[in-house]
Amino acid sequence: MSTSHDATSWFGTGPSHGIQLKNPKYAGRLVVGAYENSTSTKQLAGVYYSDDFGKTWKVSEEDNALVANKIKPTEPSVVELLNGDVYIGARSERPGTEPHRTRALSKDGGATLFNETAPDGTTPLPPHKPVPSLVTPQIQASLLALEKTYQQTAGDTLIAAAPSHPEAGKREQMKIRYSLDGGENWTDAPNGLINADRMQAPEKYPDWAGYSDLAELADGEIGMVYEGGATFSAAHIYFKRFHPADLGIPGQAHGGSRNTQQAPLPGRTTPDNTPQANDAYLTGNTTLEPGRFRQALSLTGPGSYADIPYAPALDPGAADATYSFHFKHRKDDANAPRVLMWGYGQGAATPQVWIRAYPKDNKIVARIEGEKGHAVTATVDAPAAFADDQWHFLSLVREGNAVRLTVDDAHGTTTGTLSGPLSGPLSTGHQGIRLGAKPNDTAQDPLTGSLDDFRIYGKALDTDELGKVRTGAAAAATTTDALRIHLPFQVIDTAEDPGSPTPVAIADDVSGNGADATVLLTPGKKPVTVTPDAEHPAAARMGKYALQVDADHQGLDVPHTPAVDTDDKDFTHTLWFRHSATAATPRSVLLWAYGVGTEQAPQPSLWVRSDPGNNRLVALAETGTSKVEVEVKDTLAGRTAFGDDTWHLLTVARAGGTLRVTVDADHRAEKPGLAGSFTAGRPPPWACASAPGPPATRSSPVSSTTTASTSGP
Structure with missing residues (x-):
């Protein structure tokens, strides 16, 4: 598919799984579906492939996958066919056109896409062709070549999962289809409707459904993860386990004994x-x-x-x-x-x-x-x-x-x-x-x-x-x-009734720990992000955006997860912040974690406040057995508590029994005496790691690059 390397275009992989090829000529090669929305007249859709186990990647060569008013392939899924070809099944995004699925082949392990020749014998046809028998709305579909249920040879039966309503905008009726001819033609599995209403209480669960992925389990069953919900196709994530024979997919099962255990109902x-x-x-x-x-x-x-x-x-x-x-x-x-x-x-x-x-x-x-x-x-x-x-x-x-x-x-x-x-x-x-x-x-x-x-x-x-x-x-x-x-019995997760979801604003955790933050807002308000422009070139310190914090936009709240539980171990918290302050500006919170107590009833907690009246930042770390307070004075003349409307890096670290607080590289203070755990012996929910914490009184943008415990247990 090449790539345009245009920063303004949309690029994506999958989003379903990639594969490792078995064809002897390309054995071991990793292949992942990929696409790029380049311009209104150009679309690229093919694969990325790697021959060194993912260290480096190459992209398939293709001029243009777009066929005006007919085909615009995106979100490709890939399978390897029996003859070694790579089958690329994609969503087609041409409004008002049907069908909404395309297919293409690569005969060289993904390096190029194959162009068939028109009946005149000279004109090459576009590599992506419609698949009329695979009826879906405009949406991603997942593909899988079965290794444990097949007709004659492992891999000769393909299955596809996608909503099956034919209208472009109706993401409904998640269904399994199968193909016995390498993806040319598809048939509905007789019992192939796989939706949330098959799990429990049909009156509660209409048939909205969205994206999906498939995997073959050790006993020949299929594991399927997919989106669905009562009022929105991506309201919830479901997992379903089934055997191809139960759906009426033809073929002999070769997966050994089947697990008869029923999946548990949602619960704590x-x-x-x-x-x-x-x-x-x-x-x-x-x-x-x-x-x-x-x-x-x-x-x-x-x-x-x-x-x-x-x-x-x-x-x-x-x-x-x-x-x-x-x-x-x-x-x-x-x-x-x-x-x-x-x-x-x-x-x-x-x-x-x-x-x-x-x-x-x-x-x-x-x-x-x-x-x-x-x-x-x-x-x-x-x-x-x-x-x-x-x-x-x-x-x-x-x-x-x-x-x-x-x-x-x-x-x-x-x-x-x-x-x-x-x-x-x-x-x-x-x-x-x-x-x-x-x-x-x-x-x-x-x-x-x-x-x-x-x-x-x-x-x-x-x-x-x-x-x-x-x-x-x-x-x-x-x-x-x-x-x-x-x-370890540190957490009890609850399973809510999957009814109508309540939209909330979140900030993604990009560390891989999934500790996403909820944006704290006054009811009726929306998050406000600030971006650099000619007048305010430093509006964001990291990336494109920073989060504005004021009386109606109170910051971020990270709920408890094991990833943010530092217990009695060393840790480092970092936060970019920017505000304006004078000696008369009230105190405000930059970070607060683990508990909120009072002088009469203290709780283990960690917090950092701006204290303009005393021209400082002050941090307090309190466990069940110790209490350490550290202040960092602002020594720059003409500035109060670092409130000069420019970006500053706050670092709060625990090293053994020492609490260390640093602002930028030139203001630093530390104090020994910290002992014990912030969380031991206390049932959740204690672990709100908040930034900036309890409602702040200042009006200032705070960088969205807040991190918790970059060095922990």
């Missing part, structure tokens, strides 16, 4: 900190409370537990594994058994893993059962099964066919023999893992107590590694590389 969750993202779904009155390390999951008895849906990462099979967590519970009159953890299955001669406390019998018991009923039972004896309302560390390790159960420093005794995997075939219906109750319909033997720092490792941790997990120092590479799930 607590996140898994590993890249696997196996979040736990919470029921009942599960809450957070002060934990062994910061927060913990509080379980209040019947109906309160945490479910982790089955995922391959959680299933060690017959390999070594380690399960660990901290727990506490208290003795009661019932003295009934209490489930701490239960995974994979239940019933006689069924592969499973469970750990229960038996207060009446003064013991903790773990059972690991493999194939054909071969099982090991491990027991640790202790008064009331450690029901003393104190934190205890438990680890259960499988190494080969040996099992080790340890609670604190007490080692269990074992009986029985173990062999085979800890879970049965997928086709028999895998269960995931339940914390705090038995995974049956009545959730028997509920735990009244607390759990913290639940982990599964795909290896048998040794004594040294378990010691690090126990003390919260599990950062050794050999440990973290094998980590399959980690639930």
Whole structure:
């Protein structure tokens, strides 16, 4: 497609996934769909490709993809066909024309687009041609070549996902279509309507739908992520899992056993900190409370537990594994058994893993059962099964066919023999893992107590590694590389009823941590950005825009995420600011994080204020165990508290026990004595990292390049 390198044109990739070619001539090449809206008479659409695993990229060669009043391809998705061709399926944006899909081919791995010859034998046809059988509005569509469901050869069946309403502006009726001839012709899958109304309560969920992407899962199922909502096609993001056979797509399945587990309904969750993202779904009155390390999951008895849906990462099979967590519970009159953890299955001669406390019998018991009923039972004896309302560390390790159960420093005794995997075939219906109750319909033997720092490792941790997990120092590479799930119980995410969304103004976090900020506004007001011009060349310090802050535009609020939780670790916060001030200007906040207290009831917090009356900036860091205040005086004659209407860089850093505040490079102050955590023992939501914080009284632009914790835990 070449590129114009014109800064005024619109350029985009995908937005669906790229591919890695298998054709021997171009094997290993990475290919990503790309396009450029150059001018009203020129359009480029093709691919980027890389032969060095993404270090450098080249662009396909193309003169012009635009066909006046007929074709304008954008947002291309790519698949590799059986003959090695790259199929480029794109959205066509010509108003008033149908169909809204095009296709093109590359026969050289994406380097060029293929031009077919017209019937006269001499005239080359445009590379992008309409696809009448793939009916969509004007919108992106995702493509996938199936490897585990096919007619004769893996990859001979293509599927496409997109809204299926034929009118250009109606993004409705998300549907799966399939092609058996390399994308020339497409057929609706008989049961291919995939929309939010298929999930629950159809009366609540009309069929609005938007962008999508597809992936083939290990068992041959398809994972689909897509936009949808009740009143807007991109109101929410949904994930759907289905098997091609369930939709009526022809072909033989070659993916092995299918997972019969049903997807959980939306609800409260607590996140898994590993890249696997196996979040736990919470029921009942599960809450957070002060934990062994910061927060913990509080379980209040019947109906309160945490479910982790089955995922391959959680299933060690017959390999070594380690399960660990901290727990506490208290003795009661019932003295009934209490489930701490239960995974994979239940019933006689069924592969499973469970750990229960038996207060009446003064013991903790773990059972690991493999194939054909071969099982090991491990027991640790202790008064009331450690029901003393104190934190205890438990680890259960499988190494080969040996099992080790340890609670604190007490080692269990074992009986029985173990062999085979800890879970049965997928086709028999895998269960995931339940914390705090038995995974049956009545959730028997509920735990009244607390759990913290639940982990599964795909290896048998040794004594040294378990010691690090126990003390919260599990950062050794050999440990973290094998980590399959980690639930620190720091956050509970709620699932709102996906009705009509409320529009809010946000500022994007471009760090990759997703800590986007909400723009704080008086009702009825809109954000005001300032841009450089001839009269105000320094209106923005970084990039094109800066955010204006005044009584109606109060700054930014970053909600709590683990990324902004510095705990007791070192950190650096930076902020560009610009304001005007005299000695009579009231104090105003530049940054505020972690808590807002009073002199009578202080809370851990970190803030920086402009204090023109004393010609300074002042910072305060207060934890539960220390309080440090640092002031930076403005020593430049004729200027008050850096209020000269020019840009200044504020840096606030913690280095060990020292709080350091710097303005630009020539004003700096620091003070020792900082100790403890800003957040430990306090359930969210504490972590509003705000910039500028509580409503500011000044009227001044603040740079939009505010950052939190660029160097943290």
